[in-house]
Amino acid sequence: MAIQSIRLFGDPVLRTPAEPVKDFDKELRKLVKDLTDTMMDAPGAGLAAPQIGVGLRVFTYYVDDTLGHLVNPTLDLSEDKDEDGEEGCLSFPGLTFPTPRAIRAVAKGFDMHGEPVTIEGTDLMARCVQHETDHLDGVLFIDRMDPKQRKLAMKAIREAEWSGLAAPAVKFSPHATQGKAL
Numbered sequence: 001m002a003i004q005s006i007r008l009f010g011d012p013v014l015r016t017p018a019e020p021v022k023d024f025d026k027e028l029r030k031l032v033k034d035l036t037d038t039m040m041d042a043p044g045a046g047l048a049a050p051q052i053g054v055g056l057r058v059f060t061y062y063v064d065d066t067l068g069h070l071v072n073p074t075l076d077l078s079e080d081k082d083e084d085g086e087e088g089c090l091s092f093p094g095l096t097f098p099t100p101r102a103i104r105a106v107a108k109g110f111d112m113h114g115e116p117v118t119i120e121g122t123d124l125m126a127r128c129v130q131h132e133t134d135h136l137d138g139v140l141f142i143d144r145m146d147p148k149q150r151k152l153a154m155k156a157i158r159e160a161e162w163s164g165l166a167a168p169a170v171k172f173s174p175h176a177t178q179g180k181a182l
Contacts, residue, residue: 002030002033002034002037002038003034003037003038003041004034004035004037004038004052004053005052005053006038006042006047006051006052006090006091007050007051007052007053007091008091008092008093008162009091009092009140009157009163010163011053011091013050013053013055014050014051014091014135014138014140015138015140016050016055016138017136017137017138018048018049018050018054018055018056018057018058018135018136018137018138019055019056019057020056020057020072021056021057021058021071021072021110024071024110024112024113024114028056028058028071028112029112031049031054031056031058032058032060032069032112034052035047035048035049035052035058035059035060035069036060036067036069038052039060039061039062039090040062042090043062044062044090045061045062045063045124045128046059046060046061046062046063046128046129046131046132047059047060047090047132048132048133048135048136049136050135050136050138051090051091051135057071057072057073057136058070058071058072058136059073059132059133059135059136061125061128061129061132063121063124063125063128064124064125066125068117068119069111069112070107070109070110070111070117070119070129070132071109071110071111071112072109072110073107073108073109073129073132073133073136074107074108074109075105075106075107075129075130075133076105076106076108077102077104077105077106077126077130078102078103078104078105078126079102080102080103080104081100081101081102081103082100082101082102082103082123082127083098083100084098084100085098085099085100085101085123085127086098086099087099087101087127087131087141089131089140089141091140092141092142092157092160093160093162094160094162095153095156095157095160097141097142097145097149097152097153097156098145098149099127099141099144099145099149100144100145100146101126101127101130101131101144102126102130103122103123103126104120104121104122104126105119105120105121105122105125105126105129105130106118106119106120107119107120107121107129107133142154142157
């Protein structure tokens with residue numbers, strides 16, 4: 001297995017648009033394997049190359065017992081939206097939030113050998129290909145939320161153990177307080 005570290009919210013690579021894949025070679029096949037192994041180990045429904053620090057337009061997915069990947073994806077989305085479907089992200093461990101997404105998506109791109117691929121999906125598959133393609137554009141799922149929900153999400157992120165912010169220090173009074181809070 002080639003499990004890689006998953007980059008967390010705050011890492012600049014997550015906000016950087018990925019470059020199109022030009023060479024469908026051994027290195028790309030290794031990247032797809034690394035993404036797949038890392039996603040399955042996490043476990044997650046999808047993982048984009050920037051989430052392991054690679055700035056290429058590639059993602060893997062595992063939805064409804066279907067394992068796959070897509071290189072250089074483009075999306076065609078329905079106008080119908082699921083306004084409050086729960087969504088999480090491996091770069092925001094342990095957190096899920098209602099995130100509006102199109103109910104149906106058609107993703108077109110290539111497999112790791114350069115052969116054309118089309119993924120048509122609704123519900124979770126549609127949500128997954130939109131979420132992972134957003135990662136390739138430097139867009140995070142919190143960017144898709146309405147302002148009120150984003151504010152709640154940012155509060156939860158700041159409070160998360162992994163957020164990178166130091167936990168508040170607990171200070172004890174040098175004075176006898178007989179167990180009473182000050």
